[in-house]
Amino acid sequence: MNKGKSSIDMRMFTRDANFIRLFIVFIAVFIICTALKGTQFLNLGNFQSMMKQFPEYGLLAVAISLALLIGGIDLSAVYIANLSAIIAGKFLLSMAGADTADGTVHVMIFASFGVAVLVGAAAGGLNGYLISGFGIPAMLATLGTQSLFWGLGVVITGGSSMSGFPKPLASMINKSIGAVPVTVILFIAASLLAGLVVSRMVLGRQMKMYGTNNKATTYAGLNNRKLVVTTHVIAGILASLSGIIMWGRYSSCKADNGSSYTMQAILIAVMGGVSPNGGKGNIQGVVLAVLIIQMVSSVLNMFNNIPTACRQIIWGGLLLVVMIFNYVVNNRSKRH
Amino acid sequence: MKKKLLATLMTAVMAATALAGCGGSSGSAGNSTTAAPAAAPADNAGGGSEAAAPAEGGKDYKIAVVVKGNTNGWFIRMNEGIEKWAGETGINAWMTGPTDTDSAQQIQIIQDIINQDIDALCVVPVDPAACEPVLQEAKDKGIVVICHEGSNVENCDYDIEAFNNAGYGAFIMDNLAELMGKKGTYTTMVGFLTTASHNEWADGAVAQQEAQYPDMTLLADLPRVESENNTETAYEKAKEVLKKYPELTGFTGSCSDDTPGIARAINELGLADKVHVVGTGMPNECRELLKNGSLTCITLWDPADAGYAMCELARKCLDGEEIGNGTDLGLPAYDSLQVDESNERLLMGNGFISVTADNVDDYDF
């Protein structure tokens, strides 16, 4: 009995330790960025610029983390985001034009946000059903739906970007409350909810159990299919939120915005401690990883003579370093 | 172990603060100030002078050029023009851009850059409509905004084109029509259906054909083909199109990867005399094809000149010079700019060139 208890304690300790280590990396990167660029980094303008950038791919990273936790992956997240925005955009344009500015336009905009979330949920549901209902490996299923959602976006828009939305849309999304942009608040709220689900709620525990061993969960009485679909629906909703943010920031939507975010999101998730085999990880780590990546990205933009491509060397290197670091320290604590 | 960690952390923090102090002061020494008072609270925390007066001395300008994709040969050539201009004027101008041609990435970069005390921003937007909000921010900070390949952008001071997009498309069509004997069926190829400029050129070509060459027809079943910016895909798609529609006798290419791919396909299928292609191409890539006759002519403009022109235009704006019809930017293709009648922000040069086997050796990019 005692052994069982202490093994649970050990696991919690290691989990927290991973987070602490990531936090140390976060502090270290912050210090290095400050050392490198001083007041150019440490000023309100820069922080605001950074805060405007990370919510959209941060939400995608959280969405993909959920898919990774159940032992799968989601390659279609970005295109769910774009498709949600496109369909919501079409909905909005059918009711209001660029010059509409009366009171009802806010209602219409919120209604179109609702449409976007519904589309995201439906798309996520499709992913979940293909994976659990048909048994298609997640990588293949989401590769197929990636093409499908992208293609649908192209068909609806004809390839060009949609614009001409009522001005209140942009002002709503780009607003700041005090010094903090609305999008950051949305990101924090969504991540908080997702984090609570993963770490504290039964659903989260079930997700991790499924990610560890999905045959055992069947025998344990879990409804596997419902679990997978629920996870992917949540991921789809998060992706659609990201789509709404991009839509508001750019005042336009396009079938293939942010196509480079997929790989970036996977890297962030893994750096944040989510195991790509499933079953391990938490959202707090992912949020930290998002912030780390944003700081590095912004600092690199301050160097005029480092080619942007070198950024990729840093992503790849940082990922490997963090993983090896985690491994080495974990092993050392195991031996004690 | 934890105590050691804490101790190291504290030392690091102290060291960093010391370094930051040095870094901060040297970093802001060379900064010049932005002209108008900033609407957004973008004031520097420490360092950096905050004069409200306009920037003094041309030498202290900072001009950033953000392009569509850093790794594309086209923009590597543009960088040569920018570096040449920077060398001639002594002004700090540099190029940056996303690694993939992704609008979202480009906007992130612009977002960061406008917070770095630059005086002017030259941008070649991937998705012009999507850039409007962030360019608005730039203008609110008093940064001069110059665009290239963004003729519809509202939030810019000027958009400079080597030509106008429809005109370039028409130029491609004129060359193609000549090769096709002004009759036959043709289709257009672009990078993606979502690439704004490629599609504008293709539309321009079609418009020109409809206006000037009534004996030519656009392939109704497949008016536009995607090459996905990949020369092998262009080659494969061209082959497929020629198999399915044997009546086709012409292609227009928009992306610089399209034209050589299509030419190779035509050549291999043995149709070199019957089917023709004209489109954007890079001289180095197409040299062999031009010389062995697979390609007759490619169209393009020199991105180095465009880069040079953007920087020079930015400087003129910053210096408060008057810009309008006849402005000379110091290059043969841009020595007498024309202002577009319907859009006074749109300045056009005279820069498109066609390259054939005879003059391909004059170019090295």
Added chain:
Amino acid sequence: MNFKRLTKKTEFYIAVIILAFCLLVQVRSGQFFTGNNIVDLLRSMTIPMMFCVGEMMVLISGGVDCSFPAIASLSMYFVCTKMDGMFDNPLPYFLVAMLLGLCMGAVNGFIVAKFKFPAMIVTLGTSSLFLGIMQGILGSSEYPLTSGLYSLGSTKLLTAVNAKSGLTSDLPVHFAFMIILVILAWLLMNKTMLGRAIYAVGGDEVAAARAGFHVFGTRMFIFCLSGALAGFIGVCRSSMLLTVSPNNMIGMEMDVIAACVLGGVSLIGGRGGIVGAVLGTALMTIVSNSLILLGVSTQWSRVFTGLIIIVGTAVSAIQEQQRKKKLFVTISDKAEVKG
């Protein structure tokens, strides 16, 4: 092998789907089963097929390699630009590229084997690293192809002529390389102890170790081989394209992995074979090269491709589930035993 056993294999279903699709294209265009179209398809398949061979080995050993386009591009770019004009014979270019690829593959293999990290993540990281080196440090851009490789690329194996339309298609000599590679891979996986080791390590690493297989060595070998192969293929690609286009292969990894898995190579490891990989690649290539022949408009082509992938994978997944139900009860879908 009797017919019933044949229908239980995923490969069989993929072959049926391929045949059905080919017939459909033939009906819609009348062009599918013509000499020059077949040659075009074979040409298109050459590079992806060679990549699939390497990827299949990594997949069977239990990992996923996402870095092979990066390795191929970097080796190819280095060799074609730094060694430009040095040799007339194309062979040294291939050898140096393979050596570079081997070193990069060794980096992958070492990290995966020593730290037991999931290969997918490690290779995503190294892919970023290698691409960053090529684009950032080497400052890659389009470059003309050196003459030795150019003449290799222009060498034809055979030329097919379509009697009706008069269209000709050339089959490049690289197709022969591909055939040799496929045969060698088949021999390796089915007839050598090393092949057995790869299957064993992918099936259950602990059991393989207890059975006496050298897990570390096997993993290193696979990644080194995959890397060297990638280097070779990179040079092949540029000689087929007749130009050096550094970003050309980026993004191919997903399609190659999908092709392998479609052909029955399991993502978890331990199952699958070269026949499946070949069929999967064939299906993906035929689909992407026949949309125009089918008359699918450019706007709808992506939707179509997505649906094909979904339907194709659904069919093979359902068939897989039937197979599992009938044969045995699995303890876990995950091959590795978590300790």
